[in-house]
Amino acid sequence: MALERTLSIIKPDAVAKNVIGEIYARFEKAGLKVIAAKQKQLSRAEAEGFYAVHKERPFFKALVDFMISGPVMIQVLQGENAVLRHRELMGATNPKEAAPGTIRADFADSIDANAVHGSDAAETAAVEIAYFFAATEIHSR
Ligand code: IDP
Numbered sequence: 001m002a003l004e005r006t007l008s009i010i011k012p013d014a015v016a017k018n019v020i021g022e023i024y025a026r027f028e029k030a031g032l033k034v035i036a037a038k039q040k041q042l043s044r045a046e047a048e049g050f051y052a053v054h055k056e057r058p059f060f061k062a063l064v065d066f067m068i069s070g071p072v073m074i075q076v077l078q079g080e081n082a083v084l085r086h087r088e089l090m091g092a093t094n095p096k097e098a099a100p101g102t103i104r105a106d107f108a109d110s111i112d113a114n115a116v117h118g119s120d121a122a123e124t125a126a127v128e129i130a131y132f133f134a135a136t137e138i139h140s141r
Helices: 012-016 020-029 044-050 061-067 082-090 103-107 122-132
Strands: 005-012 033-040 072-079 117-118
Touching: 005 020, 005 082, 005 122, 012 061, 012 072, 020 033, 020 061, 020 103, 020 117, 033 122, 044 061, 044 103, 044 122, 072 082, 082 103, 082 117, 082 122, 103 117
Parallel strands: none
Antiparallel strands: 005 072, 005 117, 033 072
């Protein structure tokens, strides 16, 4: 088992629903530690840069508009197999396909407003963590 880090974002819809604490509780119960966190209103440029991999996709503008529609809660999670474990907690991208008991099944309304983001691989996680956090803001424990 590998001790990993992953980037988690609680998106504007879930922040607006006031479920940050409920989502954090799921991380903790699954053995994931919050080792860095900040609440932030993303600028358009920050959201576009974060999702640059999707810039040719038809949903790109809607995704960016949604991500800047209110503050997001951004955190680094650490734990055994953190990337996969976090993806399992999140559930499928489309909440209609998300397994019962996952974050997206419980808190997401649509594929556009789907409550959470999680890195999809350890390599992407390293890039995404560095996008939002300086090394001095991360408290490994
Ligand atoms: P993920 O968030 O489950 O990793 P990605 O494929 O990386 O899914 O897509 C990033 C985000 O873009 C999704 O979370 C979702 O908000 C949005 N998205 C992905 N596919 C669609 C789509 O077909 N229509 C609208 N939004 C989409």
